Amino acid sequence: MTGNDPDQDLVARVGRGDPAAIQALVARKLPRLLQLAHRMLNDAAEAEDVAQEVFLRAWKQAPTWVPGAARFDTWLHRVAMNLCYDRLRRRREQPMAEPPEQVDPGPAPDRRLLAGDTGSRVNAALGALPDRQREAVVLCHYQELGNIEAAGLMGVSVEALESLLARGRRALRAALADLRE
Amino acid sequence: MTFERFQSLAEAWGGAIARWPAEVQDAAYAFMAASPEQADAVLAEARATDALMDAAPALSASIALRDRVIAAAPAARARRSRLWRWMTGAGVGAGLAAATAAGVMAGVSLSLAQAPLGEDEALLTTLYDTGLGEELGGTT
Incomplete structure (x- = not known):
């Protein structure tokens, strides 16, 4: 490891076209980026497209990557998040053939779902959060970024990040209240 | 607190x-x-x-996705391109014949004979990296 970026050496080797480094970077980052895109978009195919696009940009960036300004992982997250926002914006602008899956707002005893459905409910509830709350929750809870890194990535203060997180979690808790029994 | x-x-x-x-x-x-x-x-x-x-399920990265991502990396693209040029050229046999004419057959044959299975592509890459591959079978 060099400096504060645990990926620095690996990225340098990727920049030189080292096949082993390319495979290692993909093994290290692809699952994380795929998760991020899936949590943001709640669509597996779109998440794969985003992950692929992030790596296309990473391959271009690696040879000229200058360590120090930001961690490579943070840069990857920013690229992925921008791509997700592009897709979310397009969704809003284009009428959809099928409406997105909505969170069922009405908790009732007969709506208790099996474990597999619980996961779908959680994903749908995440998808129903306002974008910035969802971004904060995804970055901090699922991607496990620290407060300073996540706030910097989102371009907000640490206090604003904390507020977005708390509101996001409260909304999730309310949407999924019927599952807590 | x-x-x-x-x-x-x-x-x-x-x-x-x-x-x-x-x-x-x-x-x-x-x-x-x-x-x-x-x-x-x-x-x-x-x-x-x-x-x-x-409880939100994690989406697993499929092998197909991983392969697509790796295939798009510059090193993989360059390797494929070199291999493609080689394979779509005059052919391996013709290429080696040309190499013979150029007086390098002995060295290439020795390398091929010594290379373990699965390293052919690496050998071709090396040949092209040294410019020899262009001489052997490149179309450009």
Whole structure:
């Protein structure tokens, strides 16, 4: 490891076209980026497209990557998040053939779902959060970024990040209240 | 740390103090030691939300996706391109014949004979990296 970026050496080797480094970077980052895109978009195919696009940009960036300004992982997250926002914006602008899956707002005893459905409910509830709350929750809870890194990535203060997180979690808790029994 | 601050941190960061911002953890643990019942109630509530959130299924990266991503890397593209030029040229046999004419057959044959299975592509890459591959079978 060099400096504060645990990926620095690996990225340098990727920049030189080292096949082993390319495979290692993909093994290290692809699952994380795929998760991020899936949590943001709640669509597996779109998440794969985003992950692929992030790596296309990473391959271009690696040879000229200058360590120090930001961690490579943070840069990857920013690229992925921008791509997700592009897709979310397009969704809003284009009428959809099928409406997105909505969170069922009405908790009732007969709506208790099996474990597999619980996961779908959680994903749908995440998808129903306002974008910035969802971004904060995804970055901090699922991607496990620290407060300073996540706030910097989102371009907000640490206090604003904390507020977005708390509101996001409260909304999730309310949407999924019927599952807590 | 006040109870209100402890509560707002739990609402934002969840029920595991270890996942809270590093700069508040010591104070949070101190609050927990001083007011265990209050702290436990707040953390239990936050942990329940954590558990719900963690029920969201993780999407696995398929081998096909991984392969597509790796295939798009410059090193892989360059290797494929060189191999393609080689294979779509005059052909391996013709290429080697040309190499013979160029007086390098002995060295190439020795390399091919010594290369273990699966290293052919690496050998071709090396040949092209040295410019010899262009001479052997390149179309450009």
